[in-house]
Amino acid sequence: MSKLISLTCLLLLSCGAYAQQRAVIDEVIARVGSEYILLSELEERYALEQSQTNDTLPPEIRCAILDQSLVGKLLFNQSKLDSIEVNDGEVEQQLNARIDRILSYMGGDVNQFEDYYGQSITATKEQFREDLREQLAVDRMRGSVVQEVKVTPAEVKAFFAQIPYDSLPYFNSEVEVGELVIKPQANDSTKQAVIDQLTALRQQIMVDSITFEDAARQNSSDGSARGGGDLGWTKRGKFVAEFEAAAYNLDPGEISQVVETEFGYHLIRLDGRRGNSIRVSHILLQPEITESDLEKSRRYLDSIATLIKVDTFTFSYAVKRFGYDKVQSYNNDGRMSNPASGNTFFEIGDLDPDVYFAIDELEIDSLSEVMEFRGPTGDPLLRIVQLRSRTSPHRATLSQDYAKIQDATKNAKQQEYLSDWIERRVGSTFVEVDPRYQACPQIKIWLEDSRKITVGGDSGRIITGK
Template identity: 30%
Template structure:
């Protein structure tokens, strides 16, 4: 079940997703590359804008005005330029490059083949697409970090929230039908015989590698990890603390080139080879065999959770107590089982619920609990029960019932204003050049008049 359901209250300067279809606005004969904008020593190419727009469109971005899009890039580039000069912001270039490769692999998994993916995203080669992803992720990282540095001390008082509501209440969006939910989720446990079977398979793979087979080829054939299998099981520049504890402990106890024994984690069983270790970073290969429960193991888990549900229905155990004692979901078990959206709210739009969850709670009222049902969560088979904590009918945002949301919107507005002011103060000290191709654009900020030598 996807608990991270997006609910955007107010956009910011940061370009997490770009929103334009530039290709539809370019006329025959227009340049397809060349320098579009220079901000300090940061260069924005026409091809960068095109690549980012194509990539964003495939990620579900909405079409917006071309000039607004370009201006948002300029604003973000100014943040990026200053962020790279800020010694308090960590340089994460290597980690971002590795993440871009992983993201490329994940996107590829959504298509039947690489050619189809590249055609859909309008890239000629895998190198071009990986490079575009890396550029976008790098810009997002530095832009977000500088945005956070500028707005770190931002806050709003109750009076400011009230003033914001009174000023914008007729423009605030209507909240669609929502629910508040709690869950108990259990991972079916494998029998000892099933575990031993998986371990035996890994040991056979290990023996073949020790006998001369390459780790890379065995990973491509056998590994169930979509993020690394096609790359021979390799993860590079892994920072300590990034991987799950059993994986990291085993990897860092190896000598370079050494193979581990089968290692169990929440994802399954791993065969690990340490490739390189340097300071707090290391490279490692692994082969993952998922611990996929069979029908009998799922049935056992369903029976156990159904017994827990009965205790709750009979009043012998509260849902909160049961979630803490029995749920395997770390994100909700310590929070009374409460399911939250991406913005941290415990209210979730019904239209944004995953199909399985929407089906399970259909027709239920406040206080009702679903029967035990099977689901898939983060590629793992689980059994769950859901309690409907509240049902909220569609309504216009109101300060009496939606104070926290309105407060966040007021805070976002204040942060945007802080960044706008910061941009105006920095402009006289930063060289900015915009190609005449955009001379007909009416920007919110007069970038040309404020242009100065660096």
């Protein structure tokens, strides 16, 4: 069961549902505004916490979990009041990415996925779609609440000064690494082969030799292939310009000619239009990058590195002038961000092994040789890396660790601001909690601040899940 919960959490970080559909009687145990919390949600999150420890969890853990759930529902309720939107395209993209990640753990075996979850990928996506939409709305609402929070240097110093010396964190040796990334381009003959293939597919679809959906399943190179190319409903601004321009110029049921974007070549079908929203399906083919294409790009990147070494221009200038703008580091002066910490500092264990060996013997500001790696979508990319800084193991100081201390200060201030916002918002929001949980210290605060407490009502209501 713990493995099932863990894989489910790749779909929903809130872990508000198991992969199997509910077939048991359930209860409403709390309400915030128009949002409900079910007993099953509480027990599932408790089971997740239990699966991650060898010890039996104390019963009061349920109080803490319910408190967190109430915060989430309050934020979700407010997101509706503030008309914060999460469009269908965003949800579909997130679902595809998370299912792709699960499939990667299963070696890409769709049959194993469907056996494991007891349903098709399409059915799994449908089950989690609305829960994921809620999670994205909550994240967006939380970001909206704290977006104005800033910290001054004086606040950073004051925050650091209040930490007892014995409690100051001890940092291992860390490095900052810059990267200049380029994306190799396919040669003209390979591109033309893909265009010809899509043109032939379009002709087969037009004469009913194959359906658009089957053509997408058999040929498309992105995650939408499993759903017959369906990208769901979305509004303007979601797709790249070339794709969007072609899609919005189609009539319902019409299939475009071959469209080129940064992702490859597409056939696009308009499936529906609702005001400013459209629903489209596509078939995506990506030209193969040959070894000769890679070698050509290696020589190009190596020549840029040579110009940096002789001070023709700086590494930062080269990133902006020649770098691939779809990687995170492009908008951060070339600095790589550590996903484990959110900042630009890496302990050795956090580095990709190839990057570690590339910088192991570099001097500060020196450049590595050209390296090949794979981007988030599996595309082959090339990069050179620069060692920006290296620290020795040390106890935290303002001079060496200002950026980290600044982040900690900001996080603490944001949490305080969010807590104050929650307290104010609860004062004008209907909150109802099942009597079984009203003795929880965390829950008493909700009931004291709420504008209305109702015992009975919908709380404890029996419902049947599907």
